[in-house]
Amino acid sequence: MGVAGGYNIIISILFAFAAGTCAGSFINAAAMRTVAEKKWWGSERSVCDKCGHVLGSLDLVPIASYVLLGGKCRYCKTPIKPRHFVAEMVSGILSAALFWRWGFSAAFGMSLIVLWFSLFNSLTDFDNGYIYDIWALAPGVIGLLVRVSGGWPAIISGLLGAALGFGFIALIIIVSRGGMGWGDAMLMAGIGAAVGWKYCAFGLYVGFLVGGIVVVPLMLAKKLKRKDAVPLGPFLAIGSVTVLFIGDALVRRFGGLMGGVYPGWPWG
Ligand SMILES: [Zn+2]
Incomplete structure (x- = not known):
């Protein structure tokens, strides 16, 4: 495999990881809303589990927001439940690994x-x-x-x-x-x-x-x-x-x- 092919594989795996973290973020939120008997979408905005502050787009970037905010809510400083981070990481890593395993197929x-x-x-x-x-x-x-x-x-x-x-x-x-x-x-x-x-x-x-x-x-x-x-x-x-x-x-x-x-x- 040439160098270009090698780079393409790496970029594809990174893309699969990023897409996987986004999917994990959505799945986690959807699961929490299902258990709470709330709608998945519509007017319902994502809020802090503790203080109820509506979260902005900077608070909702998978992995990055959790890490950059030190695992705490920007507004009330309460620790964010690790399940958000864990669900994003599990989905990201396994999505990338499955791409590595199967390729586009x-x-x-x-x-x-x-x-x-x-x-x-x-x-x-x-x-x-x-x-x-x-x-x-x-x-x-x-x-x-x-x-x-x-x-x-x-x-x-x-x-x-x-x-x-x-x-x-x-x-x-x-x-x-x-x-x-x-x-x-x-x-x-x-x-x-x-x-x-x-x-x-x-x-x-x-x-x-x-x-x-x-x-x-x-x-x-x-x-x-x-x-x-x-x-x-x-x-x-x-x-x-x-x-x-x-x-x-x-x-x-x-x-x-x-x-x-x-x-x-x-x-x-
Ligand atoms: Zn909060």
């Missing part, structure tokens, strides 16, 4: 759909333990529309992914009598329809693995009781987003067990 577009909706649903699940059906299923509806351009095998893989994601969590709900919520089942139905059944299977596996690594020690240390409600959506989201990076390696490793010809992601 249908796979990159599908990855962003999964990443951004996963972030939104994780934030509402953190806030009030609730995953909203419409926002859980939205990536699946968009994903299936994208899959139309991949032909019948791509559409069928998406439908099987929705059935697998929903069915697997539903089985756990029925067997464990409430260990997980129906919001988690909707979440995996939406993600499964977008990513297809193979990535969905691996996403469930990685999600439960990460969830177990975090939750079991907390239970053993008696910080958590068995009946405590732990938001599990974020772990499923982490699993699904992880597979956007390592899914093809996993399919190559275990593909023989899954049968059929693998057309490559996102269609497979």
